[in-house]
Each structure stands twice: as C-alpha cells, then as structure tokens.
Amino acid sequence: MKPVGLEHYLVVSGLLFCLGLWGVIVRRNLLIIYMSLELMLNAANLALVAFSRFNNKLDGQVMVFFVITVAAAEVAVGLALIVALYRKKQSAHVEDLTTMKS
C-alpha cells in the first residue's frame, strides 16, 4: 500500500464535499441543509490544510483560520434568519417557503 500522501487527504476532502453538496440538493429541512453547508466548508478546510502541509507553507492554515471565523459568523446570522422565518411561517421546510414564487 502506498504511504499516505497529499492525494489521500484530497480524496477524503472530495468525498466530504460531495456528501455536503448531496445534502444541500436532496434534503428539504433548512437546518440539515445548513449542516451540509458546514460539511462542505470543513471539506475545503481539510484540503487547504493538506496543501499547506505538503507545500511546506503555513499560509493555507491562516486561510483555514479565517474560514473557521467567517463560518462562525455565518452560522450565527443564518440561524437567526431561520428562527425569524420559523416565527413567521411555523415551518423550517424549504417547500413551505414559496412567498417569492409569484
């Protein structure tokens, strides 16, 4: 078996990203869609850390630090929006949110 290298981490990262994307496309619960988004961000983080390790540069890790911070802010705002929507519609289901559709 080959020693673990960059491409192993990239394959794991690609798998996680595609799982997240599948969740965003197929699942209909707003909260689970949001968790799938987090999964995609984490997959990108893993790829960035792997690249930073195998290129002997720390810049990728600084980038991941920024991504984690922005993700925390994004989750706070997004969850506040979901709660506000739930107050209006009594549902966190994307098929019930069709106000803009004509």
Next chain:
Amino acid sequence: MHDAFFYIFAILTVFCAVMVVANPVSRSPITSAMFLVLTITCMAALFVQLHAFFLAAVQILVYAGAVMVLFLFVIMLLDLKEEERRRIKAVSAGLGTLAVGSILFLIIKSTLQFGQAGAIPPHTEGSTASLGKLLFSNYVLPFEILSLLLLVAMVGVILLSKKDLK
C-alpha cells in the same frame, strides 16, 4: 502506524458525514447534529496528523464547541417533530445523486491524475507560535477586517432576533 491512524480517522470521518446527510434510521436534525460533532472531531484528528495542532484545537473549540451548541439550541427552540415524516421526492433525489456522483468522479479522477506529488515528508509545523507570527505580520489587515465582520454579524443577529423589526 501513522498511515493506520490516517485510515481509521478518514473512514470514521466519511462514515459520520454520511450519517449527517443520509441517516437510514432517523431523520431528526438532532441525530444529524450529533453526527456532525463527531465528523468535526474526527477531522480535528486528521488536522493533528497534518501537524496543524493549533487548527485542531480551534476546530474543536469553535466548531464542536460554539457552532454546534448554537445549532442544538436552535433545534431545541424550533420543535421540529412533524418535519420528520415528510418524504424525499425520488426524482429529485435521483437527479441530485447523479449530479453529485459525476462531480465526485471528476474530483477523484483529477486528484489521482497528478500522482504522488507530495511524497517527500515535509516539516511544516502548524504550532500556535508560528501561525500567530504569520497572522500578525503578513495577514494583519485581513485579521482586522475579520474582527469588524464579527462585530457586524453580532449586531445583525441581535437586530434579526428582535420581536418586531421596525
């Protein structure tokens, strides 16, 4: 030894991620959130394997600690019992799986094409000291902008969660 750890944690990460989006037993958001916590923890283990020690700690503190607690609080507030019973449409699920499968195929194919690029054992250490030096020398401006972003997000969240927006 190192490789065995990688395979264990990689398989655990992917398994928990599958359970987040496609849990065959339960459709409730709480199980998804708990499996997402597990995914994030296993990913922190992968970060340790990549010698990104500071990021592994931040991953557990910020993601598994703060973000997921926020998620659990919102799930608790919303009381989503009737959501579990809805069915996923077969057509949209099939088309979504097809699209994502082709994207996955492309990602893995292009990843494996460039072969053993990073075979040389590198010696970057993502320790707190070296990362902090970089953060406060080359990346001062993005760091300051990020603090402003956090402030804006905080004010926005407080405004959004007011009872009646005027």
